[in-house]
Amino acid sequence: MYAINWDVWLPLCILASSLLPGLLIFFLPEERVVMRTLLNLGGASLKLVLVGILIWGVFNGHHYEFRFSLLPGLDLVLRADALSLLFVALSAVLWLITTVYAIGYLEGSPHRSRFFGFFSLCVTATVGVALAGNLMTFLLFFEMLTLVTYPLIVHRGTQEARRAGRIYLAYTVAGGTSLLVGTVWLYGLAGSLEFTSQGFVADLVTGHRVELVIIFVLLIAGVGVKAALLPLHGWLPQAMVAAAPVSALLHAVAVVKAGAFGIVRVVYDVYGIDFAVSLGVALPLAILAAVTILYGSVRALFQDDLKRRLAFSTVSQVSYIVLGTAIVGPVAAVGGLVHLVHQGVMKITLFFCAGNLAETLGVHKISEMDGVGRRMPWTMAAFTIGAFGMIGAPPMAGFISKWYLGLGALEAGQGWVVPVLVGSSLLNAAYFLPVLYRAWFKVPAASWPAERSFGRVETSLALLLPPLITAFLSLLLGLLASAPFSPLQWVRFIITLEYVP
Amino acid sequence: MLAQSFSWQVTVIILPLVAALLCFMLPKWGRWLGLVMAFAITGSVIVLAYQVMNQGALRYAVGGWGAPLGIDLYVDGLSLLMLMVVALVGLVVSVYSMAYFKAGKAVHFWPLWMLLWTAMNALFLSADIFNLYVTLELLGLAAVALVALAGGVDALGAAMRYLLVSLLGSLCYLLGVALLYHSFGTVDIALLAERVESTPAVWAAMALMTVGLLFKTALFPLHFWLPPAHASAPAPVSALLSALVVKASFYILLRLWLEVFSQDSTAAAQLLGVLGAAAVLWGGVQALRQTRLKMLIAYSTVSQIGYLFLVFPLASLMAWQAGLYLLLSHALAKAAMFLAAGNILCFGGHDRIADLDRVAQRLPLSLTAFALAGVSSMGLPFSGGFIGKWMLLDAALQSGQWWWVAVIIVGGLLAAAYIFNVIGHSFTRAEISHEAKPVPAIMEWSALVLALAAVLMGLFASWPLAVMDIGAPFGGGGS
């Protein structure tokens, strides 16, 4: 009995491990720093431990599922399957790191209780998205994510921040609506929304092909807003005005990832890749992703603001995941899914570093970065690793994804993908290498825009350690890609489930 | 049909009436009496609910007379839910009002409010259309008096107009009652439902009663009286009016359409839907343009009422349930919004949206209440509004009338736009500190409790939906 209980409640506990600290933090007075830090880190660590137990359990054949009736015939389902574990583990690990970073970053700034409260809620929603066992639950947490991220984006309260928040909402709420309509419609047709590996639509719906295509478009448009697919990406570069930990969260841990994850869910577990192909929607999606990849990179090329450049880079990189998903075939799918993890780790490194530059030196623009590598060698070393990862240079994590994508595309007979990958790599190099050049090889200016001194180290340790850890991770994930329990191995395991009946 | 020795139906009507009298006669004790009685009424509603859930729909003939001569009190799932939401909102508003009204106005507020409660409880329990008229009129008068409580030209003018609207609407309704009674010799809804047939008198009655009730429900384009009235009333009154009073006339409309006019009046139903759609859009756009918080909330009510009318053209079981669910969650959310707005007004002395930054950051609980209620209004999860919207969308898609889907979506987006327009201001960095009056914690928490209730409606939908089915109020209108 005891064991069965845990199988039900563990997913909920994982949710609660960030929800409850978040709610408690809201009520903490501003000056109770220690208590707040304790709650933050305690929640994050607890979540990590619980996720560890979950992974161990799933690996040992436990079936974790929490079910709660929401409407007659529609349940709120939290379930731990292999795919959700990938995302849960990613967000749990990165959340802990980001929390440390955020504590360091926001030291002494106003409204910290509010910030960390929403911060925790944001991760709760992300974990909910990850653990969602049906489209309804996914939708619920997806929308919740929209709402709790908004306060983080506008946290600084400046005019630009509010504008960014408005744009963010305009996009995401519209996207959420599209998702809602698609979901309701699909529910009307299929009568169920339960995620099933290889999709449930094909089994439950006969005929209605036109409707199913429209629903697919609605669903993909809904999640695609967060994944910043091409015509829907406008909010992401705007949202870079938010504080660095928020950007990290947006780009690497939560929002964008939730969107990409949603696309994976819709394609694999709602429609099923084979059925999506037979509907003729997979190839257009792949092409859209490819266009986004190139478009984002081209835009990034022309940005002088560092975070803006990184934001456009995200637009481009996230579409790798979509591309891998939309190409039929296990190898490409491995490439796409593993990029979910890899992109997260690499991009979070870059944003941490950008935040360090801004916080320590007041450097926001690339044109101000001359010689910054001498002043902050550790930060820039981490940045360099992240940038090379984005370019896809071996042995960084980005290379692993790119390799699998290329290989998978060839396997699926979609040779056109290889030039896209090559072009993207070139563009990535074109916009990252000049930054590195400036940072390492140019002579620093006489003074920095707004320098703060931290004694012997280049910046505070809470700011320095997170990017170093994630940079190390992005190196390690590539270098030891074939080690047991590496994301790559885990993704291969997931894909076996998806492709082998 | 036998008279029971003791009826909880009667109790829930008598208790507030007694309370009103007591409050009137003992003005000094008004506040405490009101509060105690609010708890008592809520308790008796709970008991009644328990009874109904165990025994199914109940009919009680007052004094043992029975229809057609006597007064019947009928309670099924629909009326029970209405009673309960009135009790919940009423209780919280009572607690809020304890702190809100200072000596002078409290004297007037408590008797009027208890009278309003009496009228509402009686209305939801009435089983015949004439009784509905009386309670409706009583409700209107109490509501008008409450609006006038605020004093000042704006409030008085708005109250006056509200009164005229109310009277005009009820007179039309009464005319309809006369026509129906003439045709079928009864005013009991159940009997009418059995006897009704299509005659010119019925359609005239239908038109008169429907439009009369639309007027009181403030459906576009007859909404013009609502924003000034709701915006100029004191905060607890606004909450009551927006959350409950407009719903009462809608409730009558729903009953009539479900039982009496249920035969295939599709064109009229479509017209109701069109008006509802227009209300959703017009109210939303107008809300977007407002510079005052309370006006914004009032226009939001105009918009939200529109949703309720989208169920008429759909006319499936799911649609009715969706409508009712939207009604309930709107009641909770809108009350929370007005209470939160009241807090902000009380704290900062104004409700200009553009200057909210000075205020809102220092009232985090009220702001949270507003935001959560806003989430429900937008129909985003987790909230009752989401569940209602989900079911409404489902019903619309299943009936193949996809154009309502477009309306629902645009309405939701408009709601998001105007709600976030407010919330966005509260994040602005406020450099200028502001002279402010402290707000009692109980007022902040009241707003929050209602907002949380609206949110919880989104998590525990099965229970209200099960209650809704008691006595199958939608059975006749079902697909």
Added chain:
Amino acid sequence: MSSDLFYALTGASLFTLGLYALIKHAHILRKILAINVMGSGVFLLLVALAAGGQQAFDPVPHAMVITGIVVAISATALALALMLRLREASGLAVLPDTSPEELSEQLPEAPSDVASKNNGKNA
């Protein structure tokens, strides 16, 4: 034409007349009077139609009318009280958002400053 029908038609006419006056006149007192006229019309109709029924004697309509009259009286009282308060506060017994033309039409003695005040509010 039976007398019942005559009464019924008279009731309907009263209702319509009242409605017209309610819409047309700006002064609140006239509106209140109009409402009362409408009410009388409805009561007349109710009684007349009841009498036309098959039953010789039906007490229900009478009970209804009596109840209705009680309601009408209290409503009128409330309306009059409100009107006085409004006049006290604003100096005019008209609804807000009344256009100046209507004002000048209905209340020749209306001071121009009130009209302009209303005008300003509209803008």
Added chain:
Amino acid sequence: MNSALTLPSLLLIPVLPLLLAIALMLPPLRRFALWFAPWAALPALVVSLLMVPGVSVELPWLLFGSYLGFDETAGVFLFFTALLWLVAGVYSTGYFSESCSRAWFLSWFLLAMAGNLGLIVAQDMVLFYTFFTLMSFASYGLVIFQRTPEALRAGRIYIILAVLGEVMLFAALVLAARAAGSIEFVAVQSALAEAALRDWIIGLMLLGFGIKAGVIGLHVWLPLAHPVAPTPASAVLSGAMISAGLLGWLRVLPLGELALPGWGGVVLAAGLLAIFYAAFVGLLQRDAKTVLAYSSISTMGVMTAALGLGFIAPENWPLILAAILVYALQHGLAKAALFLGVDMVTAAPVSKWQRYLLIAGLLLPALSLAGAPMTSGMIAKYLLHVQAASVASFWAGWLQVLLPWSSVATCLLMARFLYLVWPRQRAGSVVVVKTRMMWLSWTVLFMVVVLSPGFLPFSAAEGLWLPEKLAGALWPVVFAGGLAAVIYWLAKHGKWPFHFRIASGDILLPVERVLWPVLHAMMLRSYRTLFKRRFLLSIYRRVGQCYSGLVFLLEAGENGFRRWAVGASLFLVLVMIFMFLAWQIIF
């Protein structure tokens, strides 16, 4: 060497320089690491000498499962590459006077070394590519080390081409891995023969590695980058890293598997063109290191041509491979010896006596490059010549004819080089302090160059030292020497009629001056028209106009509704409409 030591020793080859590079970056370890850094290539050298070829170990966790191994090809490459890195490393301790810039230099140097040594022992494409990338990017730091405008320009050109090469290789390797279903070299080489996209793969490989190997057309970075780098870096760039591209070809191209005359012809022709074109342009240079760089391009041309021969005649491939290996070996050693010598000649503290000795010492590697008798260069040329003669093909015939003339070209280049470094020039830019280490390293290298013919296994077997063969190798040297003397005499007396020069980077210049600015302007312009405000602004404005109209409508509408007469009339109208609708139902 037993198998238990295989894995650690193979791993040590790239890992030791990597670890030292990291240690150099950490301030507490820097002093310590500076001691060991110059010697980082020593284990590799030891392995190359002691390890028995034919071992391979798997590293299952690394990347996609990687293989390290040691075979004959690796042995030759590892030997001269490690030797060069070792010598250059030791040389650098004297070259850089202050420890700060030495540490900075050595960290790049070690990273590039790790890449270069690692790729030699890599036995699969991905690991090879990984080390190749490391080497490519780390070399950038070496190229721009001096931070002069020329260095920065060279660096820019280099990095652009390197990145291009990287992505082409990526595409090629992915295609190859797909075709082979494996990333092991052995599997890939054989699978490539039947691959559907074979021509794409081969083409991309040739281009991708060709950038590093200085294939004609892609060679433009070489004459820019090699001269501007610090001398020890130039030595390894020109001697070792240039061969990495060649090794890439040898590893993945389906050489010896099947005959591809088409590719063979193209490659051979490109090689021949490179030999003479580079020599011609090189002769017009005025900087000694630039001349050496062009000489490298020219020599790589020979090897490219040999590769083309391999495409044409797969059955001869083992022998052609041997020729290429010898060529690469002798070129690497000789070229490095020349590069290291340049600065020692021109630098101030070297005494006059030493300088003349040095000149004499430079002459020998130069002659080796030219394939003069009794040098390893002669062996290489001879081996290649034999193979060219044995293949009956149009292009092979040309190779056979032109090979001696390539010696003439090289010889002329060397004459030009020696002329340029002649001690009358005193414009040494580098101040050398610790000459002892530089002398030591240079001398070691010189000795290896001198002795190399002795330990190459071919000389005795082929009877190379017979007089007629020696004569065959001698005439180009004599001819070129004579020609050079004549030209020198003419020029000295002002009778040399040709006075034009081609700036280093030759065909790059039109691209850089014309094509790139035009392209750049076009890109910027199209970007601006697409994404800048003007376009969006017009939309906003139009929307704004509509919006203000709408606002008016909304305001007027709502004010209208508020008027009692309007509102109540609407009420009446609605009653009518509902009655009308009901009427419709009934009748």
